[in-house]
Amino acid sequence: MADLQARCLKSIREIPREQWDRLWPPLAEGYDFYRCQEEAGIADFEFFYLGLYAGDQPVLLAPLFTAPFNMGLAMDETWRARLEKLQRYWARFLVFKTLFCGSPTSERNVVGIAEAYRSDPALFAALDRALLDLARLHRVFMVVFKDQVDADAEIFSPLKRLGWFGGDSMDTAILDTPYKTLDEYFTQLGSRTRKELRRKLRQAAGELDVETVADISAVVDDVYRLYKGVHDQGVMSFEVLTPAFFLNFCRHMADNTVFFLYWTKGDAGGGGRRLVGMDFCLHFEDRMLAKYTGMDYSVSRDLNLYFIGLLSNIEWCIRHGKKSCVLGPGSYAVKQQMGARLIPLRTLTKMVNPVVNWFANRFA
Secondary structure (H helix, E strand, C coil): CCCCEEEEECCHHHCCHHHHHHHCCCCCCCHHHHHHHHCCCCCCCEEEEEEEEECCEEEEEEEEEEEEEEHHHHCCHHHHHHHHHHHCCCCCCCEEEEEEECCCCCCCCCCEECHHHCCCHHHHHHHHHHHHHHHHHCCCCEEEEEEECHHHHHHCHHHHHHCCEEEECCCEEEEECCCCCHHHHHCCCCHHHHHHHHHHHHHHHHHEEEEEECCCHHHHHHHHHHHHHHHCCCCCCCCCCCHHHHHHHHHHCHHHEEEEEEEECCCCCCCCCEEEEEEEEEECCCEEEEEEEEECCCCHHHHCHHHHHHHHHHHHHHHCCCCEEEEECCCHHHHHHCCCEEECCEEEEEECCHHHHHHHHHHC
């Protein structure tokens, strides 16, 4: 293979769309998705891209970002709780600036690679060198490939011979939706679950209006308030999105965007209507991705907003002929009870300091 030249690209606008599309899987979150993310002004996150070029053509394109990473996110619940107590007094303890390959907001980590180079050791050697050069330039502690499905992790396994080590990320939940109606979906559930979900739907019908839109410009402040309400309840949260993040998808990916808005019913004169929940989703040819949710916790339990949101997503997928609904990480017991299956996600990591990396490899 020809010698590969590494280029750091500060914006996706520096990459011709046709070059990106030539390397990128067609149903993955692609060019416009990364543009929406990059231009959202997410605090403490710097986005850029690595290209490996043979002549003037890229044979690998990787989205990158730097961010402070709290090691508690990689721990089990017991050790995370212990670290949280320490961080009350020393906020930056075990928080390291990290270079990530991937995206903080995507379904999974995707790197575009030309088919002819996928088994070329020279490509992975060049990738290893380029990432470590960028890591030193940005003064980060470690480099992490985040959220790889097993097939992608296998492609990048040659990096393990260069000192990288694997780990587990949070699983993602996927619900297959090969049904013609919501009632048909219900028949696949256990009788107790089916009865409980039907009861919640009947209750919601009298208390909530569900609206689906591609543009939330008129209510963006309320949508963001609801998103922050959920975000701020999280443990050791990672990214903090901005209103611009949501608006960018309305502007640049309207054909792939759907917001579910949950309104309390108004009185007979139309007064008293209030936005109490939202789901932001992306949809592609065969599936929908549930990205972010928001809710008013003062009424969420009484209105069963979490379950109504899941059922609204599922019903939309069925109605629009989607094969699956990606429900994302967390709340696994509930999602499995509703028929979802868990897909493991993997990480690949290399510490910039070779001595630290030697020890990390042996304890990984």
